Amino acid sequence: MLIPDYTKIHNRFRLNGYCYNQSTLKEVAYNFIKEGDFYERFLGDFLMDWLDQSETIILESSGTTAVPKKLLFKKQSLVNSAIATGDYFGVSVGDRALHCLPANYIAGKMMLIRAMILGLEIDLISPSKNPFYKNNKTYDFVAMTPMQTFHSLAELNKVKKLIVGGAYVSSALQQALIKAKINAFETYGMMETLSHIAIRTMTDPVSEFKCLPDITVRQDERKCLIIDAPKLDVQNLVTNDEVVLISPTHFRLIGRIDHVINSGGIKLHPEQIERKLSETLAFHFFIDQISDSVLGEKVVLVVKDDPEIKLEKLHSQIKNCKSLDAYEIPKAIICFKDFVQTHSGKVKRKQTMAQKPHRILDL
Helix, strand or coil: CCCCHHHCCCCCCEECCEECCHHHHHHHHHHHHHHCCHHHHHHHHHHHHHCCCCCEEEEECCCCCCCCCEEEEEHHHHHHHHHHHHHHHCCCCCCEEEECCCCCCHHHHHHHHHHHHHCCEEEECCCCCCCCCCCCCCEEEEEECHHHHHHCHHHHHHEEEEEECCCCCCHHHHHHHHHCCCCEEEEEEEHHHCEEEEEEECCCCCCCEEECCCCEEEECCCCEEEEEEHHHCEEEEEEEEEEEEEECCEEEEEEEHHHCEEECCEEECHHHHHHHHCCCCCCCEEEEEEEECCCEEEEEEEEECCCCCCHHHHHHHHHCCCCCCHHHCCCEEEEECCCCECCCCCECHHHHHCCCCCEEEEC
16 A cells, blocks of 8 residues: 655654654554653644544644634645745754654644655654753754743754744843844744745844745734735635735734724734833733723733732832833733643633723833
8 A cells, every 4th residue: 555645754854852653653653642641642643543544634723712613634734834844944854853842732743744845854843831951962953832931042043043932022032132133033923824825034123924835914904914825735725813914925923813902993913012011021021901980991910929020119110111102001910820821821801801900000
């Protein structure tokens, strides 16, 4: 029986230093499922599904902004996505890569697919907040979340090309990457597009996203992005991401339209306010809204209830953030014991706001 292209394993593929073919990789997957750590069991399940004779595979979304859903994809589409990334970044056979992302989400799955298809030598480690802890190796290609990137800044000189995705990249993090002269890129994508479909270089603070080859974008009447990617089997995919459309292949991201705050008739994007505040605030926070009898909805700053965060000092920092417009200034600070997050570190805003706050400070 002929082995389909999408299940072939490149003969230069290495996992944690060892060479595997389709048969031996199934054994690894089985061991992951039976004896592996939490993250390895997800990886084992995915490998078993990938290496079967089916032409399709079922993937599940992260559930960050909605209820998690399962979708059916052609395996060839995942292969095409891996090849597009390899071509765009010049990732080639024998390059060293690090897999430090949760394998239960699309980014972690695609990192493994890229290694198997492109012939990479990939190290698999637990998806901790600092993947370079006790790791002195150098890598040609690494994908990380913004949280991992922040906690690894001192070690990123070991990486030739870094892609950062899964959540928006703050201005403070981008400036830190520029200062450290890290060759880093912010990605845009989702489970429905099989990881990223557009890339933004972070060596330029105001750069726009550029689509990967054979991918085009447009807008609907809400100014939200519509994606066409034939090789990924994606056609007319309507998103809730408002953008400034520069061309069919270039755009700037504004924020999710379902996050928009209507405060006194002024429509505000939390992501835009977060980017501005991140120039001043160096801890984990997000912007949301609560009901207000005068404004309808008022902007609030949401933080973790950390004793080291002095709310009065924080109030002063907010007032002195010169990039904020008057109507973007938070009207209150809400403290929670913790944020509700996905395994990949994305904050679930609605679920977090549904909790009982520890403290509220009106500003």
